[in-house]
Amino acid sequence: MTAYDDLMAHARQTMALAQIAGRLGWDQETMMPRGAAAQRGEEMAAIEAVLHARRSDPRVAEWLETAEAPDEAGRAQLREIRRAYDRATRVPADLAARIAQVTSEAQGKWAQARADEDFAAFRPVLEEVVALKREEGAALAQGGDIYDAMLQDYEPGATGAGIAEIFDAMRPRLAALRAAVLDRPGPDGLRGPFDERAQMKLARRLARVFGYDFSRGRLDKAVHPFSSGSGSDVRITTRTAEDDPFNCIYSTIHETGHAAYEQAVDPAYALTPIGHGASMGVHESQSRIYENQLGRSRAFTGWLFARMREAFGDFGVADADSFYAIVNRVHNGYIRTEADEVQYNLHIMLRFDLERALMRGELQVADLETAWNDRFAADFGYAVDKPSNGCLQDVHWSVGLFGYFPTYALGNVYAGCLHQALRQAVPDLDTQLAAGDLSGATGWLRENLQRHGALRPPLEMIEAASGVAPTEAPLLDYLEEKFGALYGLKAA
Amino acid sequence: MTAYDDLMAHARQTMALAQIAGRLGWDQETMMPRGAAAQRGEEMAAIEAVLHARRSDPRVAEWLETAEAPDEAGRAQLREIRRAYDRATRVPADLAARIAQVTSEAQGKWAQARADEDFAAFRPVLEEVVALKREEGAALAQGGDIYDAMLQDYEPGATGAGIAEIFDAMRPRLAALRAAVLDRPGPDGLRGPFDERAQMKLARRLARVFGYDFSRGRLDKAVHPFSSGSGSDVRITTRTAEDDPFNCIYSTIHETGHAAYEQAVDPAYALTPIGHGASMGVHESQSRIYENQLGRSRAFTGWLFARMREAFGDFGVADADSFYAIVNRVHNGYIRTEADEVQYNLHIMLRFDLERALMRGELQVADLETAWNDRFAADFGYAVDKPSNGCLQDVHWSVGLFGYFPTYALGNVYAGCLHQALRQAVPDLDTQLAAGDLSGATGWLRENLQRHGALRPPLEMIEAASGVAPTEAPLLDYLEEKFGALYGLKAA
Numbered sequence: 001m002t003a004y005d006d007l008m009a010h011a012r013q014t015m016a017l018a019q020i021a022g023r024l025g026w027d028q029e030t031m032m033p034r035g036a037a038a039q040r041g042e043e044m045a046a047i048e049a050v051l052h053a054r055r056s057d058p059r060v061a062e063w064l065e066t067a068e069a070p071d072e073a074g075r076a077q078l079r080e081i082r083r084a085y086d087r088a089t090r091v092p093a094d095l096a097a098r099i100a101q102v103t104s105e106a107q108g109k110w111a112q113a114r115a116d117e118d119f120a121a122f123r124p125v126l127e128e129v130v131a132l133k134r135e136e137g138a139a140l141a142q143g144g145d146i147y148d149a150m151l152q153d154y155e156p157g158a159t160g161a162g163i164a165e166i167f168d169a170m171r172p173r174l175a176a177l178r179a180a181v182l183d184r185p186g187p188d189g190l191r192g193p194f195d196e197r198a199q200m201k202l203a204r205r206l207a208r209v210f211g212y213d214f215s216r217g218r219l220d221k222a223v224h225p226f227s228s229g230s231g232s233d234v235r236i237t238t239r240t241a242e243d244d245p246f247n248c249i250y251s252t253i254h255e256t257g258h259a260a261y262e263q264a265v266d267p268a269y270a271l272t273p274i275g276h277g278a279s280m281g282v283h284e285s286q287s288r289i290y291e292n293q294l295g296r297s298r299a300f301t302g303w304l305f306a307r308m309r310e311a312f313g314d315f316g317v318a319d320a321d322s323f324y325a326i327v328n329r330v331h332n333g334y335i336r337t338e339a340d341e342v343q344y345n346l347h348i349m350l351r352f353d354l355e356r357a358l359m360r361g362e363l364q365v366a367d368l369e370t371a372w373n374d375r376f377a378a379d380f381g382y383a384v385d386k387p388s389n390g391c392l393q394d395v396h397w398s399v400g401l402f403g404y405f406p407t408y409a410l411g412n413v414y415a416g417c418l419h420q421a422l423r424q425a426v427p428d429l430d431t432q433l434a435a436g437d438l439s440g441a442t443g444w445l446r447e448n449l450q451r452h453g454a455l456r457p458p459l460e461m462i463e464a465a466s467g468v469a470p471t472e473a474p475l476l477d478y479l480e481e482k483f484g485a486l487y488g489l490k491a492a
Numbered sequence: 493m494t495a496y497d498d499l500m501a502h503a504r505q506t507m508a509l510a511q512i513a514g515r516l517g518w519d520q521e522t523m524m525p526r527g528a529a530a531q532r533g534e535e536m537a538a539i540e541a542v543l544h545a546r547r548s549d550p551r552v553a554e555w556l557e558t559a560e561a562p563d564e565a566g567r568a569q570l571r572e573i574r575r576a577y578d579r580a581t582r583v584p585a586d587l588a589a590r591i592a593q594v595t596s597e598a599q600g601k602w603a604q605a606r607a608d609e610d611f612a613a614f615r616p617v618l619e620e621v622v623a624l625k626r627e628e629g630a631a632l633a634q635g636g637d638i639y640d641a642m643l644q645d646y647e648p649g650a651t652g653a654g655i656a657e658i659f660d661a662m663r664p665r666l667a668a669l670r671a672a673v674l675d676r677p678g679p680d681g682l683r684g685p686f687d688e689r690a691q692m693k694l695a696r697r698l699a700r701v702f703g704y705d706f707s708r709g710r711l712d713k714a715v716h717p718f719s720s721g722s723g724s725d726v727r728i729t730t731r732t733a734e735d736d737p738f739n740c741i742y743s744t745i746h747e748t749g750h751a752a753y754e755q756a757v758d759p760a761y762a763l764t765p766i767g768h769g770a771s772m773g774v775h776e777s778q779s780r781i782y783e784n785q786l787g788r789s790r791a792f793t794g795w796l797f798a799r800m801r802e803a804f805g806d807f808g809v810a811d812a813d814s815f816y817a818i819v820n821r822v823h824n825g826y827i828r829t830e831a832d833e834v835q836y837n838l839h840i841m842l843r844f845d846l847e848r849a850l851m852r853g854e855l856q857v858a859d860l861e862t863a864w865n866d867r868f869a870a871d872f873g874y875a876v877d878k879p880s881n882g883c884l885q886d887v888h889w890s891v892g893l894f895g896y897f898p899t900y901a902l903g904n905v906y907a908g909c910l911h912q913a914l915r916q917a918v919p920d921l922d923t924q925l926a927a928g929d930l931s932g933a934t935g936w937l938r939e940n941l942q943r944h945g946a947l948r949p950p951l952e953m954i955e956a957a958s959g960v961a962p963t964e965a966p967l968l969d970y971l972e973e974k975f976g977a978l979y980g981l982k983a984a
Contacts, residue, residue, distance in 0.1 A: 016538035019531070020512060023519065031523065035708035036725035039511070042763060046508035050542055216527035233528035271534060 004074065007063040011081055014054045015271045019229060021047045026228040026235055030220045055088035073274065076455050080273035090139050099132050103400040110398035119369045119387045126397060127365045130358055133400050137359060147359040150403035154280040155410060157457045160356050163406050166413060167349045170472045175379065177480055178342050184487040187325045191316055192243035198311045199240045203252040210256040210290055211442040213263050225251040227258035231270040234262040250291050257290030258283055260442060264450035279458040284411020285418060292341050293419040294441055298324050299433035328486055334389035342483055348409040350375050355402050416475025417466040496566065499555040503573055506546045507763045511721060513539045518720040518727050522712045548580035565766065568947050572765035582631050591624050595892040602890035611861045611879045618889060619857045622850055625892050629851060639851040642895035646772040647902060649949045652848050655898050658905060659841045662964045667871065669972055670834050676979040679817045683808055684735035690803045691732045695744040702748040702782055703934040705755050717743040719750035723762040726754040742783050749782030750775055752934060756942035771950040772896065776903020777910060784833050785911040786933055790816050791925035820978055826881035834975055840901040842867050847894050908967025909958040
């Protein structure tokens with residue numbers, strides 16, 4: 001056994017245990033009886049302790065010193081192992097324990113404060129979370145930028161400045177598009193009811209159509225849809241609401257994007273440090289291109305309209321063009337997760353700027369609510385009416401997720417680049433989509449991106465697949481063209 | 493922190509990880525996609541390796557040397573920790589690994605051989621399993637009896653000689669009862685179909701009626717019903733067959749007995765080495781008394797008959813007396829898991845004698861099929877027609893479970909003792925059962941046995957609850973009285 005072999009054997013067992021922890025998380029959101037929560041917390045803590053001990057095992061450092069990778073994949077494995085080791089050893093154990101404890105408490109307080117519409121009640125514990133996360137960030141940054149250090153957990157290689165540059169380029173064009181679209185009349189939403197069993201049946205069909213392999217996964221309901229696991233056990237969840245079938249349909253397609261990515265990774269990488277998606281941003285690029293550029297296209301919604309008629313009968317929409325317009329309806333709203341393609345990224349940029357300022361010490365928690373409301377009014381043109389529609393709407397900060405939000409918009413940017421390349425590579429894509437045939441699109445993504453797992457850093461991965469260094473331009477061009485046509489705007 | 497505190501903190505984390513491994517087992521039988529089997533095998537091996545390392549951690553031996561238990565429960569904790577440590581350290585790691593590998597292979601070969609009705613195809617790998625298990629038994633026994641050493645994994649404190657003594661006393665009376673009953677005419681079985689959704693609905697009600705707490709558990713379908721987990725997350729499974737509702741009903745009540753036991757253990761013991769049932773035999777005493785002495789009683793089946801009529805309408809049984817007779821129908825059959833109360837223990841005794849002889853080297857695998865068939869003919873009076881109805885019917889030996897079978901019959905013996913005491917303690921039990929009220933019975937079991945978990949060794953536990961040193965007499969008296977009345981036999 002060489003040092004590399006020892007290291008890989010150790011990493012493989014760690015990855016297997018991490019899969020188990022992920023499966024517990026899935027169980028918690030889908031199957032676990034409610035009375036089991038406290039015991040489950042202790043079980044999760046036990047396996048997290050095992051994982052931390054393995055990742056920070058001093059033998060890993062010794063092996064890393066002499067390990068020689070046999071090939072490109074091996075070098076990538078070493079890179080990922082080193083990153084996990086640094087992450088695990090740089091943060092003192094007592095700080096990690098305090099963060100776990102305080103964020104667990106903060107999540108409960110956030111939920112209560114949101115229910116009570118009372119930011120002041122959440123503020124003290126959020127101040128604690130921010131202070132602890134800044135301490136953690138400083139330990140990770142080793143003298144560098146705290147926020148940049150945090151980004152590495154979600155988007156290796158990204159910097160706050162780099163993201164700010166992209167977002168700053170996007171914001172004026174998105175704001176202008178939004179204003180122009182909202183100036184025009186748009187369609188109303190759907191009128192229910194839509195049978196929830198029929199929605200689930202359609203969801204299963206859509207997952208299959210988008211390439212999800214049910215022999216290596218399953219679809220269940222959950223309050224907040226998610227995808228979980230890698231290798232040959234990747235599970236997805238969705239939800240249904242009787243008055244809104246789009247929630248079920250597009251949550252399913254979105255999670256199928258995440259899951260199909262994991263299912264497509266080269267089986268040779270299974271249970272290894274590169275045997276999963278390259279980053280949160282690249283992951284989101286897959287869920288978004290499945291959901292939006294493919295799932296909300298005119299061609300595909302034509303096919304979907306016919307399936308909706310089969311499932312629900314006449315639901316009051318006259319034709320596929322009207323249906324397409326409703327699917328892509330742009331309307332005002334406070335909530336990020338309900339935002340349309342035009343406005344979604346504006347919600348993200350707001351959060352990115354605020355959380356980066358919080359982490360860099362340029363914004364205090366005491367000023368967060370005002371800062372949020374001011375920025376929202378500036379970008380959206382109307383005032384936040386209550387905290388649950390404003391800075392209390394997302395769980396992320398309460399559980400210490402700083403650096404996560406921008407990956408949603410980066411995913412959209414990457415999806416824009418990939419979509420441009422995909423259109424060139426598959427000229428008859430719309431003909432395929434109109435027939436409900438996603439195999440050309442998902443096959444191209446699988447071949448050019450998904451199968452590589454985390455072989456290369458995110459930006460390299462997107463550039464290799466799309467043929468260009470990622471920029472915001474393809475996404476913005478796509479949005480302006482799509483919504484310009486939908487809302488009858490003059491060409492710029 | 494004292495050595496005792498250190499030891500308990502370590503054990504608590506180990507128990508939490510063991511719970512996770514158990515949850516994975518549940519997932520595998522209920523939820524796991526079929527394509528995930530190989531990866532799951534690696535995940536299970538990873539967590540088993542973690543568990544083994546923790547149980548055999550040299551610090552455990554050091555702590556045990558100086559640990560002082562604060563009370564009776566503490567002494568029981570130390571006893572259980574020491575037993576797990578000895579178990580983990582006496583068996584060489586490479587032997588344990590070989591057993592895991594060979595039994596995994598043997599299970600597949602057993603399933604194939606059973607399908608092919610070909611014991612000869614299974615024989616070589618079973619010889620390997622037997623040789624390895626004897627080696628393991630010798631390591632555990634340290635000069636003592638190999639089979640006695642193996643029994644400790646399932647029934648701490650039991651000996652082969654002690655069990656043989658009980659079984660030898662039971663066999664003639666059971667054989668005589670069986671012969672007398674089968675000499676009399678009996679009822680036919682039920683005629684279906686019975687709607688499977690209605691069966692599941694009834695199963696949920698029965699679990700609840702027998703005291704199962706759904707807020708700390710759930711009921712799903714599985715090919716082979718089982719109960720899994722302890723503390724506040726104890727899950728059960730059942731199965732349905734359209735032509736046989738009793739399979740679903742009595743599997744559910746049986747597994748509810750196991751699960752209610754786990755749910756009743758003192759919460760102060762949760763996630764500790766005594767926070768679960770005392771042994772396989774004591775566990776089986778709960779599942780059996782729920783299923784048989786309570787669930788198949790004349791009083792309870794009267795209530796159940798009315799529920800069956802509600803669920804399935806008129807299903808061709810005229811009255812509650814006829815229903816009671818059908819529930820308790822005694823008829824010839826080859827299969828242990830389908831056997832009635834009169835014949836079940838005869839199936840066990842056959843296996844006990846054969847497996848004990850295999851482990852002690854008094855029987856060779858080459859002679860196993862003949863030995864089985866001879867013994868079956870002697871006890872049941874007709875010949876085994878094919879291996880799947882004979883020595884290939886059970887999975888146990890293929891996966892290395894030697895010493896497990898007798899706990900099924902010990903459970904029946906213990907249930908007999910507990911039932912006798914319960915009848916004395918709750919004089920109006922039949923009135924309660926006739927009203928579908930199990931609270932008197934399950935409350936008595938909870939109070940006198942279940943809540944103590946593994947506080948005391950099995951025999952002490954049964955004796956404390958039933959007020960007498962366990963013997964086979966109460967079970968045999970109960971069977972002779974019940975089936976004597978049902979089949980119109982003269983009093984002995």
